[in-house]
Amino acid sequence: MTATSGARIHLENLTKIYPGSTGPAVDNVNLEVRAGETVIFVGPSGCGKSTTLKMINRLIEPTSGRIRIGDEDVTDMDPVRLRRKIGYAIQASGLFPHMTVAQNIALVPKMIGWSRARVGSRVEEMLDLVGLDPGEFHGRYPRQLSGGQQQRVGVARALAADPPVLLMDEPFGAVDPITRDHLQDELIRLQHELHKTICFVTHDFDEAIKLGDRIAVLRERSHIAQFDTPEAILTNPTDDFVSGFVGAGAALKRLNLTRVRDVGVVDFPTAGVDDPLQDIFDTLRSGATNELLLLDRNRRPYKWLRRGDLSRAKGSLARAGTLVTDTVTRDATLRDALEAVLTDNAGRVAVTGRRGEYTGVVDVETLMNNVHELLEADRLEALAHQHDLQEQRERETRLAQEGLDTGEGGPGGRA
Amino acid sequence: MSFWEYVGTRHAQLLTDTYQHASVVFQCMVLATVLGVLIGVVTYGSEWAGGLATTSTATVLTIPSLALIGLLIPVVGLGVPPTVIALTLYGLLPVVRNAIVGLRGVDPALVDAAKGIGMSRTARLVRVELPLAWPPILTGIRVATQMLMGIAAIAAFASGPGLGNEIFRGIASLGSANSLNQVLAGTVGIVILALLFDAAYVLIGRLTISRGIRA
Numbered sequence: 001m002t003a004t005s006g007a008r009i010h011l012e013n014l015t016k017i018y019p020g021s022t023g024p025a026v027d028n029v030n031l032e033v034r035a036g037e038t039v040i041f042v043g044p045s046g047c048g049k050s051t052t053l054k055m056i057n058r059l060i061e062p063t064s065g066r067i068r069i070g071d072e073d074v075t076d077m078d079p080v081r082l083r084r085k086i087g088y089a090i091q092a093s094g095l096f097p098h099m100t101v102a103q104n105i106a107l108v109p110k111m112i113g114w115s116r117a118r119v120g121s122r123v124e125e126m127l128d129l130v131g132l133d134p135g136e137f138h139g140r141y142p143r144q145l146s147g148g149q150q151q152r153v154g155v156a157r158a159l160a161a162d163p164p165v166l167l168m169d170e171p172f173g174a175v176d177p178i179t180r181d182h183l184q185d186e187l188i189r190l191q192h193e194l195h196k197t198i199c200f201v202t203h204d205f206d207e208a209i210k211l212g213d214r215i216a217v218l219r220e221r222s223h224i225a226q227f228d229t230p231e232a233i234l235t236n237p238t239d240d241f242v243s244g245f246v247g248a249g250a251a252l253k254r255l256n257l258t259r260v261r262d263v264g265v266v267d268f269p270t271a272g273v274d275d276p277l278q279d280i281f282d283t284l285r286s287g288a289t290n291e292l293l294l295l296d297r298n299r300r301p302y303k304w305l306r307r308g309d310l311s312r313a314k315g316s317l318a319r320a321g322t323l324v325t326d327t328v329t330r331d332a333t334l335r336d337a338l339e340a341v342l343t344d345n346a347g348r349v350a351v352t353g354r355r356g357e358y359t360g361v362v363d364v365e366t367l368m369n370n371v372h373e374l375l376e377a378d379r380l381e382a383l384a385h386q387h388d389l390q391e392q393r394e395r396e397t398r399l400a401q402e403g404l405d406t407g408e409g410g411p412g413g414r415a
Numbered sequence: 416m417s418f419w420e421y422v423g424t425r426h427a428q429l430l431t432d433t434y435q436h437a438s439v440v441f442q443c444m445v446l447a448t449v450l451g452v453l454i455g456v457v458t459y460g461s462e463w464a465g466g467l468a469t470t471s472t473a474t475v476l477t478i479p480s481l482a483l484i485g486l487l488i489p490v491v492g493l494g495v496p497p498t499v500i501a502l503t504l505y506g507l508l509p510v511v512r513n514a515i516v517g518l519r520g521v522d523p524a525l526v527d528a529a530k531g532i533g534m535s536r537t538a539r540l541v542r543v544e545l546p547l548a549w550p551p552i553l554t555g556i557r558v559a560t561q562m563l564m565g566i567a568a569i570a571a572f573a574s575g576p577g578l579g580n581e582i583f584r585g586i587a588s589l590g591s592a593n594s595l596n597q598v599l600a601g602t603v604g605i606v607i608l609a610l611l612f613d614a615a616y617v618l619i620g621r622l623t624i625s626r627g628i629r630a
Binding site for chain 1: 535
């Protein structure tokens with residue numbers, strides 16, 4: 001069977017006001033999701049991201065605005081018929097416990113009137129697609145499955161009738177981190193095969209970066225703070241809210257933006273290949289470490305020499321020590337340096353200048369100290385941002401209240 | 416005459432009474448189940464209506480059965496009609512209460528999921544909510560049946576069918592040779608019937624409750 005690929009989703013001025021509440025829960029959202037694209041709605045709890053998602057399949061009816069899927073305006077369509085064309089996967093899988101895995105997956109295909117045989121083969125196909133052995137899992141009940149397996153079946157059920165659009169509401173929120181990682185990888189693989197249009201809600205920014213073609217960072221009332229690729233959001237957050245939300249990711253980003261030359265490299269005992277053996281011996285004995293870096297005639301890192309290597313060398317350096325396999329330049333990013341240090345079995349790497357000459361060494365300890373300093377700086381910066389944001393909000397609230405008094409009202413102070 | 420001799424000589428009458436007793440309880444129970452689940456389905460969604468349904472069925476239960484049947488006689492006459500009406504009313508409470516509790520106890524996330532994959536209101540009720548609420552409803556039916564077994568004996572007061580006739584005849588002729596045997600036969604018959612019905616419910620439970628939610 002050839003799979004239906006994604007359809008474009010277009011939200012126009014979408015607003016939801018719950019009866020009895022003062023302000024809108026979702027305020028005038030305009031968003032276009034391209035066909036076959038994975039868009040992640042990410043934001044703090046209560047920002048209306050889930051409400052926005054549920055308005056796409058009209059589990060929550062919008063107060064105003066239009067929803068278009070493909071070329072069709074679905075705002076006034078029969079919601080039951082609409083939902084059968086939209087896959088829906090939720091947290092903790094939402095499988096019906098009194099039905100077997102096969103019955104759960106078969107629900108939507110049966111409802112839209114597929115033949116028995118077609119439903120049967122589709123169930124097998126879907127189980128296979130999400131990496132579960134049909135023979136083994138077909139007749140099981142949800143409670144006989146692990147959390148991760150349940151979630152896979154949940155995705156299989158959502159995809160069973162081959163809908164062009166898939167809505168996922170924090171689907172991996174209730175599983176352990178390792179399983180979540182697997183499920184994310186699986187989803188990426190699936191999407192690579194299927195090219196559905198996926199809208200995915202999460203509050204986990206790392207998940208958003210991993211899965212999204214584009215990320216919509218939402219603030220309260222579902223206002224879009226930034227809607228862009230993960231790279232753009234990481235390197236160029238539009239405002240304090242976004243950079244605050246990127247949070248821990250910012251530290252990693254800092255590793256990419258910080259160069260080795262910006263952090264201190266440590267000095268390491270060195271010796272030239274032409275130095276007399278006795279000098280090398282003396283250096284090793286007097287040095288704090290029991291190792292030194294042997295440099296070649298152009299002062300490039302050549303070999304790591306340990307005390308033991310020397311005693312076995314018997315007068316010649318030709319076969320003693322370990323050849324230097326990896327060096328980083330002073331312009332390398334901290335991330336590259338970390339990579340090199342992590343793969344080196346002694347946990348250090350030589351840093352070289354422009355012509356490959358030795359300038360110093362970075363080791364795990366130096367890197368750790370630097371990363372800690374960066375993190376600490378970032379944390380303080382984020383705190384300051386939060387504080388500013390808080391003050392700004394308070395000011396806005398005050399303005400809004402005063403505005404109400406003077407009869408102006410409206411969303412005062414929002415820039 | 417010993418109890419066993421009495422049973423031996425009157426077994427034809429006793430079997431007829433037992434059969435009628437079982438039959439009237441069974442039929443009233445079917446009626447009470449259908450009505451009770453219906454009332455539950457209609458009212459569980461609203462706090463107010465659900466409360467009203469539970470309270471009114473509970474009120475019915477506080478009316479003494481003899482009084483209720485007595486009150487029904489001038490309205491619907493003697494025999495089967497007052498019996499069926501009274502038994503059905505008494506059977507309602509446990510079914511209604513458990514139906515409401517069961518339907519309200521269905522995980523909202525599952526109802527949300529059912530809606531989200533495109534199930535209509537009816538499909539949601541029939542395929543998701545009722546099957547998940549079925550174990551407590553069945554418990555309600557079981558409790559109601561036990562209760563009706565005893566109450567059905569009172570129906571003989573209104574010339575209704577069943578083992579109550581044996582008991583009433585015995586009480587009416589207290590002091591005569593067979594009076595004790597008559598009361599005993601009626602009572603033992605009801606107890607045996609109750610046990611048989613209970614066994615049947617265990618079987619029905621095994622057959623109708625999905626393996627996925629069975630305790």
